[in-house]
Amino acid sequence: xxxxxxxxxxxSLNLYYGKFHALKDINLAIQAQRITALIGPSGCGKSTxxxxxxxxxxxxxxxxxxxxxxxxxxxxxxPETDLITLRKEVGMVFQRPNPFPLSIRDxxxxxxxxxxxxxxxxxxxxxxxxxxxxxxWNDMKDRLSQTALNLSLEQQQRLCIARVLAMKPQIILxxxxxxxxxPIATLRIEELMQELKKNYTIVIVTHNMxxxxxxxxxxxxxxxxxxxxxxETKHIFSAPEQKKTEEYITGRFG
Amino acid sequence: xxxxxxxxxxxxxxxxxxxxxxxxxxxxxxxxxxxFLLKEGLTLFWQVPLSDFIFARNWYPISDPPQFGILPLIxxxxxxxxxxAVISVPIGIGSALFIAEIAPPKTKEIxxxxxxxxxxxPSVVIGFIxxxxxxxxxxxxxxxxxGLTALSGAITLAFMAMPTIVSxxxxxITAVPRQYREAAIAMGATKWQTTWRIVAYAARPGxxxxxxxxxxxxxxxxxxxxxxxxxxxxxxxxxxxxxxxLTATVAAEMGETVQGGEHYAALFAIGIVLFIITFxxxxxxxxxxxxTKK
Numbered sequence: 084x085x086x087x088x089x090x091x092x093x094x095s096l097n098l099y100y101g102k103f104h105a106l107k108d109i110n111l112a113i114q115a116q117r118i119t120a121l122i123g124p125s126g127c128g129k130s131t132x133x134x135x136x137x138x139x140x141x142x143x144x145x146x147x148x149x150x151x152x153x154x155x156x157x158x159x160x161x162p163e164t165d166l167i168t169l170r171k172e173v174g175m176v177f178q179r180p181n182p183f184p185l186s187i188r189d190x191x192x193x194x195x196x197x198x199x200x201x202x203x204x205x206x207x208x209x210x211x212x213x214x215x216x217x218x219x220w221n222d223m224k225d226r227l228s229q230t231a232l233n234l235s236l237e238q239q240q241r242l243c244i245a246r247v248l249a250m251k252p253q254i255i256l257x258x259x260x261x262x263x264x265x266p267i268a269t270l271r272i273e274e275l276m277q278e279l280k281k282n283y284t285i286v287i288v289t290h291n292m293x294x295x296x297x298x299x300x301x302x303x304x305x306x307x308x309x310x311x312x313x314x315e316t317k318h319i320f321s322a323p324e325q326k327k328t329e330e331y332i333t334g335r336f337g
Numbered sequence: 338x339x340x341x342x343x344x345x346x347x348x349x350x351x352x353x354x355x356x357x358x359x360x361x362x363x364x365x366x367x368x369x370x371x372x373f374l375l376k377e378g379l380t381l382f383w384q385v386p387l388s389d390f391i392f393a394r395n396w397y398p399i400s401d402p403p404q405f406g407i408l409p410l411i412x413x414x415x416x417x418x419x420x421x422a423v424i425s426v427p428i429g430i431g432s433a434l435f436i437a438e439i440a441p442p443k444t445k446e447i448x449x450x451x452x453x454x455x456x457x458x459p460s461v462v463i464g465f466i467x468x469x470x471x472x473x474x475x476x477x478x479x480x481x482x483x484g485l486t487a488l489s490g491a492i493t494l495a496f497m498a499m500p501t502i503v504s505x506x507x508x509x510i511t512a513v514p515r516q517y518r519e520a521a522i523a524m525g526a527t528k529w530q531t532t533w534r535i536v537a538y539a540a541r542p543g544x545x546x547x548x549x550x551x552x553x554x555x556x557x558x559x560x561x562x563x564x565x566x567x568x569x570x571x572x573x574x575x576x577x578x579x580x581x582x583l584t585a586t587v588a589a590e591m592g593e594t595v596q597g598g599e600h601y602a603a604l605f606a607i608g609i610v611l612f613i614i615t616f617x618x619x620x621x622x623x624x625x626x627x628x629t630k631k
Contacts, residue, residue, distance in 0.1 A: 139523055170525035177523075181516035184539045193534070194524045243520070250524065 090115040090254060090284050091136055096150040098131060100143065105131050107308040109150075113301070115253075118276055118285045120299035120316065122292060124336065127305040129288045133256050136286065137173040138166055155253060171198050174247030178259040180239035182231035182246070187223055190231050190242055194250040213249040217241040217275060237268035244275070248283075255279065257287040261294065273298040292332055296320045304328045374612060378605030381405065385599075390606060396570040396581075398590065398600045405603045407610065409572045413487065413580030414556060414614075416573055417566060420491025421498055421555045426548055428495070429502030430537075433547070436503070437510035438532045449507075456500030464561030467493035472565060479577055485567030487580040493565050494558055498551035505550060509543020510536060542625070549622035553615055559584040583607050 089112035098106040106128045113119045121129040134140045135152055138159060151158050159169055171194075182190050191210045210227070214220040219241050231242055240260060247255055257276075261269040269291075276285055276298055289295050295302050296316060303313040304327070312319060312328045323329045330336055381390065385405050393406025436448050471492060472484030513536050521531040537544070559582075567579025568589065587604050594601040 137523060139519070142519075142522065167525040167527065170523055175523040177516060177519065179516060181514075181520045183517055183520065183535055193521070193526075197524065197526045197530050197534075246520075246524070 088115050089113060090155060091286070092151075092153040093135075094151040094153070096135065096152055097148065098128075098135065098140070099147045101145040105308050106135070109310045111303060111310060111313055113284065113286060115284050116280055116282070117300040118280050118287060118298060119301040119303065120295035121286065121288045121303050121305060122290070122295050122331070123305035123311075124331065125290070126307075128308045129303075129305050130258055132305065133258055133286055133288045136254065136256055137170050137175055138164075139175065141166070167198070171250050172252050173254045173256060174250060174252040176240070176243050176247060176255065176257045176260045179263050180236055180243055182234070182239050182242050184230065184232055186228045187231050187234075187242065188227040190246050191249045194246060198250060209249050213245040216248050216279070217245040219245060237264055237271065240264060240268075240272065241275070244279075248279075252283065254284045254286065257285060259288050259290060261289075261291070269294070292334075304331060306331070371612060374605055374608045378602055378607075378609045380597075381599065381602035381606045385603070390603075391610075394572055396586070398603060399593075403599060405599070405606075407583070407586075407607060409570050410581055410583045410586050410607070411610070412572055413566070413570075414582040414584070416487045416576060416580055417490040417494060417562060417582055418552060418556050420487060420576055421494035422548070422552055424491060424495035425498040425502055425551060425555075429499045429547070429551065430506055430544060432499075433503045433506035433510055433544070434532060434537065437507045438536060439528075449504075452500050452503045455496065456504070460497060460558060460561045461564075463493055463496055464564035467561060467565040475577075481577055483567055483579060485565055485579055487566060487573055487576045487578060490562050490566035490580065490582070491576065493561050494555045497558055497561060498555045501554050502547045502551040505547035506540070506544045509540040509547065512543065513539045545625055546622055549618055553618055556614060556618070557584060557611065559588045563588060583611050587611075 091111075091113040093109050093111045096106055096109040096111075097104070109132065121132060123129050131140065135148070136154065136159075140146045140148075148160055152160060154169065154173060157164070183193060185193070188210060191213060192206050195206060195209060211220060211224075214223055219238060222238070223242075231239065234242060240263070244255070244260075261272050264272065273294065276287070279285060280300075287295075287299065299316045301314065302316045302319040304311045304319065304323075304325075306327055312323060312325045314324075319328065320332055323332065390405055390407060391411070392408055393404065394408050395404040395406045396409055397404040432448070432452075436445055436452075440448060467489055468485070472486075472489050474484070475481065475486060475489050476484030517535050517539055518531055521535045522528075526534070562582050563585040566581065566585065568581045568585055569579040570581045570586070571578070573580045587607050590600070591604055594604060
């Protein structure tokens, strides 16, 4: 543990939607180049928490945050934070595959163009590399100019991951990325995550406990806005310290 | 029992036929209108060759011999319509984007109500206002002998096209799924990049339909345009000259014609031309929509 290095840290993080206290005093350290799963029953705040890390909650009016969230050592709620840079560093994959209604190529270059520090010449290389990373290159290389909307759901979700990879982020947030996919596609996305963790830090929200057990290195269990337990996945699933955790992972509620 | 089923069957048959009839009614009516236009209008071409009708430069229907060249009228319609489109399309799309994406909820409601109200103003009222307020301004700003010009027509018609463009484009923009916006913002796109590059792009078939319908409304508009364009059937050399449109010609002259006469037939032939123009605009929009769907 000591040799590892945390890339996201929260210190006494509280989040309110209006009067509703959605996250209560969360202290969490997410390790770099590991997969961390956030689990818990619906409404426990796991999606809210993952959306703190790229400040997507800002889109909701009446949201209020106290405490600190450090991403790569910088407090992202500090006034000088540039959201555009933050979201380039911290990419996100959503529950339903949401490729833009553009060609496959334009889906991948959108991020490059809005973050204009990439020169056009690199685009072809980056497109190829990011599609190779998600194992779509062979299928897609001859149809880059076709619309992304005709792909299968699994391919769309892979493309969404590739779209994030093209921006070369440090961290990838995944909000139930497999919930729209069938079991086989789900397994393949999990395999892909194992590949990706060599270069990226992944935080995945999942309601699927087998997925958390199979695919993650660390697991955080949230319940009613509180972080009940956090630790290595093998410990959480074999010898949880908290009774609530045990009840949840054995399927007694949730 | 047997008669029962029989009656039921007949009932079903009648209802089915009635629904079918209402279904094809719009097509039948369009076909009948077109047939009627052709019947009344085509007789003109026994006396006047088609090329003379379209390309001759003089419209003197009551001189002796009469001249039926509608080129000045076509150019008048085109000039006024193009002018109106140049004004109303950017403003209309811009305001649709503002209403759909940027305006806070209260402002949005007020603006939508305003746009609907603008659509409800009778065209004769808009024409009247154009004649009384707009024409004198144009006259003094450009130092013209008259303010009743193609430009006045274009501005007046822009006001009439705008509600159509705004409300249909706004619907199209609002219908763009939320997930696209979320994805773009999560990638670090600014509000403007998201709105312009993703949302507006996704909504562009609907926005094109909005523009086409707006233009369709403008090209068919008669009353307002008759009141503000000056109605001189001359080939315009600038947008600051009086023009006369196809529609205004039909409306202004139909009362003075002899039924079945040459002039009467010529006005119907203008109707055919208008019909074909609208048909082409709609067809182009359909073709585009179809193409982008693929």
